[in-house]
Structures are given as C-alpha cells and as structure tokens.
Amino acid sequence: MQILPLISPNQAEKLTNICRDAFGDFIPKAKIMPKNGEDITELIHLESIGLIEGVAAGGFQKFIKFNEFGFNFLIEGDFAIQIKSQPNSMIRVPAIILTPLSIDIMSLMDDRDVAECARRVANEMRTPQINQAYLGKVYASGIFVPTELLWDDSVQGEVVTE
Numbered sequence: 260m261q262i263l264p265l266i267s268p269n270q271a272e273k274l275t276n277i278c279r280d281a282f283g284d285f286i287p288k289a290k291i292m293p294k295n296g297e298d299i300t301e302l303i304h305l306e307s308i309g310l311i312e313g314v315a316a317g318g319f320q321k322f323i324k325f326n327e328f329g330f331n332f333l334i335e336g337d338f339a340i341q342i343k344s345q346p347n348s349m350i351r352v353p354a355i356i357l358t359p360l361s362i363d364i365m366s367l368m369d370d371r372d373v374a375e376c377a378r379r380v381a382n383e384m385r386t387p388q389i390n391q392a393y394l395g396k397v398y399a400s401g402i403f404v405p406t407e408l409l410w411d412d413s414v415q416g417e418v419v420t421e
Contacts, residue, residue: 265308266304266305266308266310267301269301270301270304270305273301273302273305274305274310274311274361274364275368276291277291277305277311277355277357277361278357278361278364278365278368278371279368279371279376280376280379280380281355281357281365281376281380282333282335282338282340282373282376282377282379282380282381283333283334283335284356284357284362285321285352285354285355285356285357285380286354286355286357286380287352287353287354287380287383287384288313288318288352288353288354288355289353289383290379290380290383291355292314292355299314302314302355303315309358309360310357310358310360310361310364311355311356311357311358311361312355312356312358313354313355313356314355318353318354318355319353319354319355319356320351320352320353320354321351321352321354321356322349322350322351323342323349323350323351323352324348324349325342325343325344325345325346325347325348325349325350326346326347327346327347328346329343329344329345329346329347329348330342330343331344332397332403333377333380334397335373335376335377336373337396337397337398338373338374338377338394338395338396338397339377339394339395339396339397339403340377340380340381340392340393340394340409341392341393341394341395341403341405342381342384342389342391342392343389343390343391343392343413344388344389344390345388348388350386350388350389352384374394377394378394378409381394381409381410382409382410385410387412390411390412390413391410391411391412391413392408392409392410393405393406393407393408393409394406394407394409395407
C-alpha cells in the first residue's frame, strides 16, 4: 500500500482505532473527536491524505432518512443496525466519514468485531429521536433478521412480571 509511508505510527494507530469503532462508512463524531480543545493534528493529517472526511471546517453530518414505517437500516457486510423513529422523518448525526480507501483498510482487519462496532455506533447515536434499535443480519435476499435488541425507548411505564 502506497499510503502507509505517508502516515506516522501514531496516525496509523489513530486510523486503526477509527476503523475499530466505525460501522459502514462512518463513525459518530462524538466517538472520535478530542474533548476540551485537545490536539486534532493527527485527524487533520488523516483527512488531508484522503483517509477520512469531516474533521475540518465543522465536519460532516450523516443524514438518516426514515421510511414510511419509521425504519432505517445501517449496513456493513451482512450486519445491520435497524433503527426506528417517526415515519418519514430525518435525523442528522455529526460524523467522520470513511473514504473508500479507509473502508478497504478496515476490511483487512482480522481482529475487527463488526457486531461490536455496530453496538458501539448504535449506542453513540441513541437520542430521543431514535426510539428503538436492533442488531441483525442481512441476507443476500435483502431480508433483515434481528438477532439482538439494543434498546427500546418506545415502551412506556413499568414492566410487570407475574
């Protein structure tokens, strides 16, 4: 890979951490941006050489549009996060976007747990506008099969067991 000589060991570690926390083509900005004015030089360099987008100039927002039933699916490979909100609504998630090159690098990481990445991204996106999230599998036929409830804030009141 010709990109590797362009980054320092610290930047390579930063990119690895980004890839370990990303799902699909993005990572919520709150998950990666330093707090309290910490140095973002490594992130700016990764952006300048085309590995990520959305660091400088206020960054990007990932627009998530919900269908007429209130669902949207974020997909990576055969994993998906199904999120639910108001039908035909849209939310914006401040995000760092992975470029195709970063996505290719991410696919080479043998120790990356895609399901765990999905859980972390979904939890980082949890807002009052998103009232339900499932992790599941997407099959070649396009069918989504939920395997794990991540959260359900649409249930109100006490849970009563007998």
